[in-house]
Amino acid sequence: MDSVVSSSASRRISTISSHLLPPNLQMEMEDVGGLRRGNCRAKGAAPGFKVAILGAAGGIGQPLAMLMKMKPLVSVLHLYDVVNTPGVTADISHMDTGAVAQLEDALTGMDLVIIPAGVPRKPGMTRDDLFNINAGIVKTLCEAIAKCCPNAIVNLISNPVNSTVPIAAEVFKKAGTFDPKRLLGVTMLDVVRANTFVAEVLGLDPRDVDVPVVGGHAGVTILPLLSQVKPACSFTNKEIDYLTDRIQNGGTEVVEAKAGAGSATLSMAYAAVKFADACLRSLRGDAGVVECAFVASQVTELPFFASKVRLGRGGVEEIYPLGPLNEYERVGLDKAKKELAASIQKGVSFIRK
Numbered sequence: 001m002d003s004v005v006s007s008s009a010s011r012r013i014s015t016i017s018s019h020l021l022p023p024n025l026q027m028e029m030e031d032v033g034g035l036r037r038g039n040c041r042a043k044g045a046a047p048g049f050k051v052a053i054l055g056a057a058g059g060i061g062q063p064l065a066m067l068m069k070m071k072p073l074v075s076v077l078h079l080y081d082v083v084n085t086p087g088v089t090a091d092i093s094h095m096d097t098g099a100v101a102q103l104e105d106a107l108t109g110m111d112l113v114i115i116p117a118g119v120p121r122k123p124g125m126t127r128d129d130l131f132n133i134n135a136g137i138v139k140t141l142c143e144a145i146a147k148c149c150p151n152a153i154v155n156l157i158s159n160p161v162n163s164t165v166p167i168a169a170e171v172f173k174k175a176g177t178f179d180p181k182r183l184l185g186v187t188m189l190d191v192v193r194a195n196t197f198v199a200e201v202l203g204l205d206p207r208d209v210d211v212p213v214v215g216g217h218a219g220v221t222i223l224p225l226l227s228q229v230k231p232a233c234s235f236t237n238k239e240i241d242y243l244t245d246r247i248q249n250g251g252t253e254v255v256e257a258k259a260g261a262g263s264a265t266l267s268m269a270y271a272a273v274k275f276a277d278a279c280l281r282s283l284r285g286d287a288g289v290v291e292c293a294f295v296a297s298q299v300t301e302l303p304f305f306a307s308k309v310r311l312g313r314g315g316v317e318e319i320y321p322l323g324p325l326n327e328y329e330r331v332g333l334d335k336a337k338k339e340l341a342a343s344i345q346k347g348v349s350f351i352r353k
């Protein structure tokens with residue numbers, strides 16, 4: 001990724017990297033590059049997958065890096081940001097877990113790339129207000145992925161997800177590397193919130209609740225399917241209004257509570273790790289891994305849509321239909337599709353220009 005992202009940043013990172021890493025690990029790093037996909041081992045690390053986090057020094061990136069360092073399925077963690085990466089990497093690398101954290105901007109050989117790079121919202125902003133800055137960041141990073149690890153699974157977190165995923169797809173198409181199965185917009189936080197808020201209303205443990213959330217990741221495009229909650233249950237109209245509004249505006253609730261200091265970071269890092277772990281388990285070959293994600297889809301007439309997908313060794317192996325919707329959800333779906341269509345088009349046009 002070096003030349004694509006920033007050659008001066010890259011030079012700085014490699015220099016610091018050679019100071020920070022013990023000589024045996026530096027040798028080991030070269031060995032790791034030559035090992036088989038999904039079967040790499042750095043010195044002192046358990047076998048597992050190679051994961052890169054782009055935007056690793058940010059509000060999401062730091063707790064995400066910490067939590068990924070604790071995952072037994074991760075053997076090597078490459079942390080990359082345009083600022084403060086040496087400190088974060090030095091800090092994380094002292095954790096006595098199996099994975100080896102490396103200050104590395106190299107993407108070559110990565111199995112999974114997680115992207116939380118980009119600016120967050122302040123009160124009064126929509127996610128779409130982030131487009132002008134984040135579109136360019138996502139474009140640059142995806143060009144690097146296309147060049148260095150075209151077969152990696154990509155988990156895209158940067159907002160507005162409804163536009164950044166189409167941007168990533170267009171970049172990959174241009175590079176000739178687009179595989180719709182491997183590009184996933186992370187909408188897991190909507191599911192995490194939905195499970196939490198629904199469990200509160202039902203008086204259940206949130207870990208026992210499963211709420212499908214479909215559509216996209218902004219306002220009315222976030223469509224919780226409360227008629228399909230597991231365990232089977234029913235809600236009053238008032239509860240449906242309350243839950244739908246709270247789930248759709250969960251991000252704004254956090255942005256306002258943080259009062260200018262950013263948006264959700266800790267719950268997002270939790271959700272990102274939950275989703276990344278699902279991707280890694282399915283890469284390992286686990287069967288029956290099903291999560292919601294914003295992907296290239298034929299579930300509706302739109303080219304991208306979030307719904308339940310079954311993950312496998314190749315990424316998204318099956319996209320499930322929405323299932324039976326009630327009238328409330330059908331109205332919500334129409335609204336969601338209208339906004340989504342415009343956001344997707346905006347992303348596509350940014351690259352096709």
Ligand SMILES: NC(=O)C1=CN([C@@H]2O[C@H](COP(=O)(O)OP(=O)(O)OC[C@H]3O[C@@H](n4cnc5c(N)ncnc54)[C@H](O)[C@@H]3O)[C@@H](O)[C@H]2O)C=CC1
Pocket residue numbers: 054055056057058059060061080081082083116117118119120121130134137140141156157158159160161186187188189190217262263264265268
């Ligand atoms: N998908 C979702 O559910 C959610 C998405 N988000 C989005 O995640 C993004 C990050 O949020 P935070 O971590 O709170 O922001 P932050 O500002 O704390 O961190 C972002 C990091 O990205 C880095 N960065 C910027 N350009 C970069 C580049 N070209 N290469 C590598 N790193 C780069 C920055 O240096 C910074 O460290 C925002 O766009 C936010 O809206 C936030 C919460 C939930």
Ligand SMILES: O=C([O-])CC(=O)C(=O)O
Pocket residue numbers: 120121127159189250251252254255263264
């Ligand atoms: O609301 C935001 O800007 C961040 C985000 O996507 C979320 O928390 O769901």
